[in-house]
Amino acid sequence: MQPKIEIISPRPDPALDCAAMGKLREPLGADDCGLPLALEVMGERWSFMILRAALNGVYHFEDFLGALGIARNILSNRLANLVTHGILQREQMADDRRKVEYRLTQKGVDLLPAMLALRQWGEKYGLGVPSNPVLVDKRDCLPIGPITMRAHDDRVIAYDDLQWLDRDEVGKAGSDCCGPGPEELPGLRV
Amino acid sequence: MQPKIEIISPRPDPALDCAAMGKLREPLGADDCGLPLALEVMGERWSFMILRAALNGVYHFEDFLGALGIARNILSNRLANLVTHGILQREQMADDRRKVEYRLTQKGVDLLPAMLALRQWGEKYGLGVPSNPVLVDKRDCLPIGPITMRAHDDRVIAYDDLQWLDRDEVGKAGSDCCGPGPEELPGLRV
DNA sequence: GATTTAAGTTGCGAATCGCTACCTAAAAGA
DNA sequence: TCTTTTAGGTAGCGATTCGCAACTTAAATC
Numbered sequence: 001m002q003p004k005i006e007i008i009s010p011r012p013d014p015a016l017d018c019a020a021m022g023k024l025r026e027p028l029g030a031d032d033c034g035l036p037l038a039l040e041v042m043g044e045r046w047s048f049m050i051l052r053a054a055l056n057g058v059y060h061f062e063d064f065l066g067a068l069g070i071a072r073n074i075l076s077n078r079l080a081n082l083v084t085h086g087i088l089q090r091e092q093m094a095d096d097r098r099k100v101e102y103r104l105t106q107k108g109v110d111l112l113p114a115m116l117a118l119r120q121w122g123e124k125y126g127l128g129v130p131s132n133p134v135l136v137d138k139r140d141c142l143p144i145g146p147i148t149m150r151a152h153d154d155r156v157i158a159y160d161d162l163q164w165l166d167r168d169e170v171g172k173a174g175s176d177c178c179g180p181g182p183e184e185l186p187g188l189r190v
Numbered sequence: 191m192q193p194k195i196e197i198i199s200p201r202p203d204p205a206l207d208c209a210a211m212g213k214l215r216e217p218l219g220a221d222d223c224g225l226p227l228a229l230e231v232m233g234e235r236w237s238f239m240i241l242r243a244a245l246n247g248v249y250h251f252e253d254f255l256g257a258l259g260i261a262r263n264i265l266s267n268r269l270a271n272l273v274t275h276g277i278l279q280r281e282q283m284a285d286d287r288r289k290v291e292y293r294l295t296q297k298g299v300d301l302l303p304a305m306l307a308l309r310q311w312g313e314k315y316g317l318g319v320p321s322n323p324v325l326v327d328k329r330d331c332l333p334i335g336p337i338t339m340r341a342h343d344d345r346v347i348a349y350d351d352l353q354w355l356d357r358d359e360v361g362k363a364g365s366d367c368c369g370p371g372p373e374e375l376p377g378l379r380v
Numbered sequence: 381g382a383t384t385t386a387a388g389t390t391g392c393g394a395a396t397c398g399c400t401a402c403c404t405a406a407a408a409g410a
Numbered sequence: 411t412c413t414t415t416t417a418g419g420t421a422g423c424g425a426t427t428c429g430c431a432a433c434t435t436a437a438a439t440c
Contacts (some may be wrong), residue, residue: 022314033321038312072389113337114341139341139351142360144340152334164324165324166284235396287405383440384438389432391427395427395429398423403418406422409412410412
């Protein structure tokens with residue numbers, strides 16, 4: 001019943017071609033990266049769709065069922081899983097004790113940027129899918145912008161502007177960072 | 191062998207409780223949202239991990255294998271899938287015709303914000319996972335900021351500031367947008 | 381009391397996943 | 411040349427997961 005992305009222990013070659021480029025290599029599959037953790041919950045096939053439904057104001061079992069077209073047992077399983085991971089909160093209604101509400105927690109709401117980034121990517125590459133209901137800012141009724149990567153000073157930053165660095169070296173202008181050239185970006189770590 | 195998130199056709203109740211709140215309801219599961227499209231590829235269990243490895247400079251079959259700890263046939267399947275969807279590009283090396291390189295396309299690189307958002311979420315809620323190698327801006331060696339949602343004028347915007355609106359209504363200050371109060375946000379659609 | 385509704389649980393066949401072993405073509409070594 | 415190694419896969423098998431349909435339970439409603 002567990003997703004089992006399972007943090008891998010026996011890494012065959014710890015060095016790989018890392019030393020060749022003289023830069024840090026993030027240990028893939030190790031647990032010092034948040035991605036496997038996130039994927040343990042949200043990597044399940046229906047998790048993001050359930051999250052989207054919850055953000056749409058769907059709270060009840062049968063409504064999820066109708067909105068998503070998911071199988072009953074799978075929905076049951078997913079909801080329990082999301083509750084276990086603190087993304088949804090299960091609450092029995094007081095006025096009708098048959099009813100159960102699944103509400104997003106703050107942890108669940110905090111997945112919104114990830115979901116929007118995925119959705120925007122899907123729109124961009126999904127053969128003219130303009131996605132009619134637009135997400136707008138309440139204040140001025142204007143659509144929100146694309147999810148972007150930002151530098152510390154809010155500049156929009158691109159793939160080629162990025163580099164990995166050890167946490168101890170961030171402040172210091174040492175190592176091979178802050179160099180002049182674009183230096184070919186051999187292995188962008190993320 | 192196909193992922194088969196399969197856009198659902200027989201939606202039982204097209205109205206649901208939508209009309210009650212007097213606001214637009216985005217058709218969940220319909221194809222006017224980019225999320226199911228994105229999930230069709232990236233919803234597979236290993237897709238994001240493979241993407242991360244590719245961003246780390248892993249290009250070859252055996253390197254993915256060692257870095258991820260994935261099964262051979264599954265890796266083979268996933269790589270083919272990602273190539274089919276234009277996220278990776280398969281290229282036979284000229285100097286050693288045994289070797290095949292899987293390189294990210296622009297479409298693949300464009301998944302970086304989604305991946306970072308997921309990763310940052312995993313870091314935030316993953317019990318003190320500081321994630322040592324830090325992604326920094328090449329120019330000043332400072333870490334990039336968190337992935338955030340932005341209004342059209344670059345203001346960071348939160349969940350409660352958002353609302354769904356029909357595309358035809360975005361410019362006009364009509365409907366119930368731009369109203370004074372926070373009006374309780376009954377069903378945030380996303 | 382009978383029926384309906386909400387939220388599941390159970391059983392079954394089909395598809396998917398992970399593991400191990402095998403395969404093929406090209407390169408390297410003796 | 412002949413053997414071995416390397417790179418990139420397939421094939422087979424058991425375990426798990428998914429989707430579908432039927433059944434269950436408890437509470438509300440008629």
